[in-house]
Amino acid sequence: MSEAAAAPKRAPRASLGSPEGDDVFGAFDPRVARRFLAYLKPHRRSFIIAQVAVLFSAAGQLSMPLVIGWVTQSVIAHDVGRFHLALAAFAVAAAAFAAMFFLEEWLSQRLANRVIFDVRRHMFAHFQDISLSFMDKTHVGRLMSRLQGDVNSLQEFLENTTGAVGDFVQLIGIAVILVAIDVKLGLLTLTVLPALIGLRAIWLPYSKVAFRLARDASSTANSALAENINGVRTVQETRREALNFQLYAEKAQENFRAQAHAAWISQIMIPTVDILTGVALGIVVVVGGSEVLNSHLSVGVMVAFVFYVQKFFDPVRMLSMQYTIMQRAMAAAHRIFEVLDVPVTIADRPDARVLAVEAPTVEFRHVTFGYDPARPILHDVSFQVRPREVVALVGPTGSGKTSIISLTHRFYDVDQGQVLVGGVDVRDVSLDSLGRTIGMVLQEPFLFTGTIEENIRYNTEGASLETIVAAARAVSAHDFIMRLPEGYQTPLGQRGRNLSMGQRQLISFARALVADPQVLILDEATANIDSFTEQAIQKALKVLFAGRTCMVIAHRLATIRDADRIVVLQAGRILEQGSHDELMATDGLYRHLYTSAHASFDDEAVAATGDAEFATRT
Numbered sequence: 132m133s134e135a136a137a138a139p140k141r142a143p144r145a146s147l148g149s150p151e152g153d154d155v156f157g158a159f160d161p162r163v164a165r166r167f168l169a170y171l172k173p174h175r176r177s178f179i180i181a182q183v184a185v186l187f188s189a190a191g192q193l194s195m196p197l198v199i200g201w202v203t204q205s206v207i208a209h210d211v212g213r214f215h216l217a218l219a220a221f222a223v224a225a226a227a228f229a230a231m232f233f234l235e236e237w238l239s240q241r242l243a244n245r246v247i248f249d250v251r252r253h254m255f256a257h258f259q260d261i262s263l264s265f266m267d268k269t270h271v272g273r274l275m276s277r278l279q280g281d282v283n284s285l286q287e288f289l290e291n292t293t294g295a296v297g298d299f300v301q302l303i304g305i306a307v308i309l310v311a312i313d314v315k316l317g318l319l320t321l322t323v324l325p326a327l328i329g330l331r332a333i334w335l336p337y338s339k340v341a342f343r344l345a346r347d348a349s350s351t352a353n354s355a356l357a358e359n360i361n362g363v364r365t366v367q368e369t370r371r372e373a374l375n376f377q378l379y380a381e382k383a384q385e386n387f388r389a390q391a392h393a394a395w396i397s398q399i400m401i402p403t404v405d406i407l408t409g410v411a412l413g414i415v416v417v418v419g420g421s422e423v424l425n426s427h428l429s430v431g432v433m434v435a436f437v438f439y440v441q442k443f444f445d446p447v448r449m450l451s452m453q454y455t456i457m458q459r460a461m462a463a464a465h466r467i468f469e470v471l472d473v474p475v476t477i478a479d480r481p482d483a484r485v486l487a488v489e490a491p492t493v494e495f496r497h498v499t500f501g502y503d504p505a506r507p508i509l510h511d512v513s514f515q516v517r518p519r520e521v522v523a524l525v526g527p528t529g530s531g532k533t534s535i536i537s538l539t540h541r542f543y544d545v546d547q548g549q550v551l552v553g554g555v556d557v558r559d560v561s562l563d564s565l566g567r568t569i570g571m572v573l574q575e576p577f578l579f580t581g582t583i584e585e586n587i588r589y590n591t592e593g594a595s596l597e598t599i600v601a602a603a604r605a606v607s608a609h610d611f612i613m614r615l616p617e618g619y620q621t622p623l624g625q626r627g628r629n630l631s632m633g634q635r636q637l638i639s640f641a642r643a644l645v646a647d648p649q650v651l652i653l654d655e656a657t658a659n660i661d662s663f664t665e666q667a668i669q670k671a672l673k674v675l676f677a678g679r680t681c682m683v684i685a686h687r688l689a690t691i692r693d694a695d696r697i698v699v700l701q702a703g704r705i706l707e708q709g710s711h712d713e714l715m716a717t718d719g720l721y722r723h724l725y726t727s728a729h730a731s732f733d734d735e736a737v738a739a740t741g742d743a744e745f746a747t748r749t
C-alpha cells in the first residue's frame with residue numbers, strides 16, 4: 132500500500148476493486164494523516180471545543196476518587212462541615228464530568244458526520260468523472276462495497292478521536308496522582324502495567340490475523356450472496372439453486388468459523404485485564420491495608436487508591452481499542468485517497484472550446500484505438516457522416532461498432548488519429564458541450580429510479596410535461612404509457628424492470644427526442660421484440676433521425692436499408708462503405724450478408740466466424 136501512496140498520480144491499479152490491497156490494518160502514515168486533516172480544517176472550531184470539553188470531563192472524572200477519599204475521611208473524623216463541603220465538591224465534579232462529556236460526544240459526532248459528508252461528496256463527484264477505462268479494469272461492485280466499509284471506519288475513527296485524548300489524559304493523570312499521593316504504593320501498583328503491555332504485545336499479532344481472516348471470509352460470503360441475488364433469474368432458469376446453495380453454505384460456514392475465532396481472540400483480553408485489575412487491587416488492599424494499620428496511610432487515601440486502580444484499566448482498554456480503530460481508519464483513508472487520486476484522464480483542456488455547430492459532421496480520421504493500447508481493436512478507421520445523414524454501422528459481433536460510438540462521445544481517447552465532431556477534434560471541445568451536441572441511445576437503455584416523466588426529462592431541465600408528452604407521442608410511446616396505472620407518473624422499478632424491452636427502448640427514444648441533440652447515436656437493440664413494437668420502433672426511428680446527423684449501429688435489415696450510407700466493419704477495420712445499392716453492386720461482405728436473407732445481420736454464422744474467409748477475399 133505504501134508504494135502506491137508514494138506515487139498517487141500513477142495509472143490506476145487494477146487491484147483497487149480486487150482482494151489484494153484489502154488490508155484491514157494500516158500503519159500510521161503521516162501523508163495520509165495530513166490529507167485527512169485537511170478535511171477537519173473547516174471544522175477546527177468544533178474540534179478544538181470538543182478537545183477542551185474532553186479535558187474538563189477527564190479532569191472531573193479524575194478528581195472523583197480523590198473527592199470520595201475526602202468524603203470517607205471526613206466521615207471517619209465525624210467532621211460534618213468538611214463532610215458537606217466534600218459532598219458539594221463531589222456534586223460539582225460529577226456535574227462537570229457529565230456536562231462536558233455530553234458536549235464532547237455531541238460535538239465529535241457532529242464533526243464526524245460533517246467530515247464524512249464531505250468525503251462522500253468528493254467520492255461521488257470523482258466517480259462521475261473517472262474515465263470509463265478505469266471502470267473497465269476495476270471490479271466496481273467490490274470497490275463500492277469496500278469503500279462503503281471504509282467510510283464507516285473513518286466515521287468510527289472520527290467519533291473516537293476526542294475520546295482517545297480524554298483516555299490518554301486519564302491514564303497519565305491516574306498514574307501521576309497515584310504516585311503523588313503515595314509514592315511507594317503508587318509505584319507498586321503500577322508494576323502491573325508492564326505485564327499488561329507484554330501480554331498485549333503477544334496477543335496483537337494473533338488478533339490481527341484473526342480479524343483479517345474474518346473480514347475476508349465475510350466479504351467472500353457477501354459477494355456470493357450479492358451475485359446470487361443479482362443473477363437470480365439465471366440461477367432459477369438454469370436450476371442451479373441446489374449447487375449454489377451448497378457453495379454458499381460452505382462460504383457461510385467458513386465465515387462462521389472465522390468470526391467465531393476472531394470473537395474468541397478478541398474476548399480473551401477482557402478476563403486478562405480483569406485478572407490484572409484484581410492483582411493491582413490485591414496489592415492496594417494488602418500493602419495499603421498494612422500501611423493504614425501502621426498509620427502511614429489514611430483510610431481516605433486507600434479508598435481513593437481502590438477507585439483509581441479500578442478506573443486505571445478502563446483508559447488502557449479504550450486506548451487499545453482506539454488504536455485498532457485508528458489502524459483501521461488508516462487503511463480505509465488510504466484506500467479512499469487512492470480512489471480520489473485516480474486521475475481523470477478524460478477531462479476538458481484548459482482552452483476547451485464550446486461546440487455549437489448547426490448540423491455537425493462526424494468524422495473518424497485514421498483512428499487506431501485499443502482498450503489496452505498494446506492491443507488495438509480499431510485499426511486505421513476513417514469515415515465521415517455528413518450533416519443530416521444517417522450512417523449505419525454494420526459488422527459481426529466484436530468488430531468494434533460500440534467502440535466507435537464510445538469514441539465519438541469521448542468515453543475514451545483514441546491512440547492514433549482523430550475523431551472530429553463539427554470539424555473539431557473531440558479532445559478540444561468541452562465535455563459539456565459535446566454531451567449536449569450528441570445524444571446517445573444505448574442498446575440496453577438505462578432507466579433510473581423515478582417516474583416515467585422524470586426518466587424522459589432526465590437531463591433536460593425545464594422540459595414541460597407537454598414537451599414530454601409530445602415526444603412520447605412522436606415515438607409512439609404515449610399509448611402504452613397511458614395504459615400504465617399512473618400514466619406518466621408511474622414509478623419505474625429497478626432499472627425499469629416493470630417495462631418490456633421494447634417499451635424501455637421507446638422511453639429512451641423519447642428521452643433523446645426531448646434532449647433534441649444535433650447528433651444522434653443509436654446502438655440498436657438486438658433483443659427480439661414483437662412485430663407490433665418493432666413497427667412502433669421503426670416509426671419512432673424515422674422521427675428521431677429527421678434533421679439530425681445520425682450514426683446507428685444497425686442490426687435490423689429495415690434500419691440498414693433506410694440508412695443513407697452503410698459502413699461495414701470487420702475485426703476493427705472498415706471493409707467497405709457506400710449506399711445499399713452501391714454495396715449490393717459489389718461482391719463484398721455486405722452483399723453476402725444481405726443475400727443470405729436473415730431478418731438480422733447478426734444471425735449470419737459467417738459473420739461471426741468468417742474473418743479469415745473474408746480477409747482473403749478482400
Ligand SMILES: Nc1ncnc2c1ncn2[C@@H]1O[C@H](COP(=O)(O)OP(=O)(O)OP(=O)(O)O)[C@@H](O)[C@H]1O
Nearest residue numbers: 267502503508526527528529530531532533534535
Ligand atoms: N470495455 C472494454 N474493455 C476491453 N475490451 C473491450 C471493451 N469493450 C469491448 N472490448 C473489446 O473490443 C472489441 C470490440 O468490441 P465492441 O464492443 O466495439 O464490438 P461490437 O462490434 O459493438 O460488438 P457487438 O455487435 O457484439 O455489440 C472486442 O474484441 C471486445 O472484446
Ligand SMILES: [Mg+2]
Nearest residue numbers: 532533534654
Ligand atoms: Mg456492441
